[in-house]
Every structure is written in structure tokens, then in C-alpha cells.
Amino acid sequence: MTTVATGTGVGPLLRGWREQRKVSQLDLALRADSSARHISFIETGRSRPSEEMILRLAEHLDIPVRERNSLLLAAGYAPQYAQTALDDPSMAALREGIERLLTGYEPYPALVVDGTYTVVAANRGIAMLLDGVPEHLLAPPLNAMRLTLHPQGLAPKIRNLREWRGHLLHQMERQIALARSGPLRELYEEVAGYPVPDSGDPDDREDPHPYPYFALPLRIEHEGHVLSFISSISTFNTPMDVTVAELAIETFLPADPTTVKYLQSHAP
Known part of the structure; x- marks a missing residue:
């Protein structure tokens, strides 16, 4: 780094x-x-x-x-970019837009995180995947990286954990290289040090899947079923506020028909 x-x-x-x-x-x-x-x-x-x-x-x-x-x-000049809290009245339109986006994406998972992966909003698709996660990991402020890679979090449920873990750590390394962030570096050192739980074959080689993937999938268990997702991350164009500049919307696209059918059958 x-x-x-x-x-x-x-x-x-x-x-x-x-x-x-x-x-x-x-x-x-x-x-x-x-x-x-x-x-x-x-x-x-x-x-x-x-x-x-x-x-x-x-x-x-x-x-x-x-x-x-x-x-x-x-250089002795005043800052040009405000940093407005998300709960500020001036951010009402942004909050409402994010909520509409996340709700409209259901039953598929989607969430919004800030620059240190603190979850600021999530939909019911994400809540479903968190079934069985200990309460201490769900206490605010919820951190997406900590929750995913912690050995008591989602990590034991992820069938291709080593691949997905490598993807997430590489993503954090790129962000640290782009922006000087002490908290982000501390988070990286924490989650990179988590032990990798033994959840069967680490590379998923003994669990063949019938569908070709066009990107690295997240393959995660839920109530005995293996669901597959492709992750996509979006940010805001030309942000004029520090808070908005650091928000990222992550959506999880079902990677196969089995996952689509399962999620639709479990939709509230």
C-alpha cells in the first residue's frame, strides 16, 4: 500500500x-x-x-x-466542500432517493456505506442474509467489512470465502492508495488479521455449479441453500459535499436462476 x-x-x-x-x-x-x-x-x-x-x-x-x-x-484558503450529516434536513431528498432505490431493488440485497464501510442504509434483502449473525456484530455502527469477514459473522456462510476475502481486501487496498484515511487503514489491518474459518473446501472446488459466471460471485448459504450474487458498486457523479462523495451504493445481482427463484419465493 x-x-x-x-x-x-x-x-x-x-x-x-x-x-x-x-x-x-x-x-x-x-x-x-x-x-x-x-x-x-x-x-x-x-x-x-x-x-x-x-x-x-x-x-x-x-x-x-x-x-x-x-x-x-x-494554502491558506477556506474549504470549498461542505460536510453535511446525512440526518441534516438539507439531505432529505438524498435520504429519500436512497430509500426508494434500496426498496425498489428488493428482494435482492442492496446497501449504502460510507468511506469506512459503515452501513448507513440497507434493505430487507441484506437483512435476510444476516439471519443468525450474533447481536454484538449487529450493534451500531454496523460495518460491512467487519460483518462480512469476521469469523462469527458472514464468513462461515460464504462458500468461496478465500476468493471473496481476497477481493474485498484488494478493494480496500485500492481505496487506501487513493485516499489517505487512518480509520480505513486501521479497519483493513483489523479485518485482514481475522482468521479464516474452516467451512469445508476453501476454494469451493467440491461444490460445482451449473451456471457460468461473468464476474467473481459471492456464494453464500442461507437456510441450507447456496445463493450466488454479483456485486456492483455505484457512487455519485461530481459530488459537492464530502459526505456524499464518500457514499457508495452496493447492489447484489442474482448470478443464476436458482438464486432469483429463491429470493422471490422469500420476498415479504
Whole structure:
């Protein structure tokens, strides 16, 4: 995993992000309609960038919204992006839209998580998969990664656990490389250290399935039946709020007709 270089001003911070993205000063200058000389002066502190230049460079370096505020503060400017709590009245339309989306996806599972995988909303499809999970793992704040990989959580029910665990850890590694997040790194170290429970054949080789998969499935047991899902993650386009920028909607598409039939027969 990559760690971004830090410093006392905006220059070292921008240099750290540029190096992490593996972009040269010349390439960044061409993208941002500037010059390599100017980029060098900004990074060394010889030139103070304008707000517009900071935001332009941040856009071309794909810097997360939260960190763009940090860059502006380091340069002596006010943050440009608010961080509004989801229960704020101004977020009513967003909350209602998310609820409609999750309810409309039933009986298939869907949930919404924040930047550290804390579950902020989930539908009844998710609730069904959580049958039998100990109460201490369901106590708020519910964390999707902890719940999935904990040896007392969903892990013993996942038939292809080693594959799915590898997928989730790799996903977290990519996020840590994209955004500096101490809490996310701590969560990664916690869940990566969980023992992998012995739930039969770890690679699912002795449980052949009749349907070809077009992506890595989550194969999970529920009341003696093996259900298969393909996961899809969506985020909001061009977010103007830190909270919204860090939300992710994950939907689980049934990967075979058997799973579709089972879920429809168990729909409330």
C-alpha cells in the first residue's frame, strides 16, 4: 500500500499526490494548462497557487473531495466542500432517493456505506442474509467489512470465502492508495488479521455449479441453500459535499436462476 508524502504546506502535499498517481510535473502541467516550471515552483513553495489552480490540479490528480479541502486549508484558503450529516434536513431528498432505490431493488440485497464501510442504509434483502449473525456484530455502527469477514459473522456462510476475502481486501487496498484515511487503514489491518474459518473446501472446488459466471460471485448459504450474487458498486457523479462523495451504493445481482427463484419465493 502507498503512503502519500506530507509536509507543512500545500506544495509538499500536491507533490505527494502527484508522485502517488505516478504523474510527472510535465504531464500534470499539460493536463492543467500550466507549465512544468510553475508546477515545480508550487511544489517547492516558491509560488503560492490560487484556489482555482489548487482545485484544477486536484481534479487532474483525482484527489478525493475531503483531501481537496485539506489542500485549500494548507494554502491558506477556506474549504470549498461542505460536510453535511446525512440526518441534516438539507439531505432529505438524498435520504429519500436512497430509500426508494434500496426498496425498489428488493428482494435482492442492496446497501449504502460510507468511506469506512459503515452501513448507513440497507434493505430487507441484506437483512435476510444476516439471519443468525450474533447481536454484538449487529450493534451500531454496523460495518460491512467487519460483518462480512469476521469469523462469527458472514464468513462461515460464504462458500468461496478465500476468493471473496481476497477481493474485498484488494478493494480496500485500492481505496487506501487513493485516499489517505487512518480509520480505513486501521479497519483493513483489523479485518485482514481475522482468521479464516474452516467451512469445508476453501476454494469451493467440491461444490460445482451449473451456471457460468461473468464476474467473481459471492456464494453464500442461507437456510441450507447456496445463493450466488454479483456485486456492483455505484457512487455519485461530481459530488459537492464530502459526505456524499464518500457514499457508495452496493447492489447484489442474482448470478443464476436458482438464486432469483429463491429470493422471490422469500420476498415479504
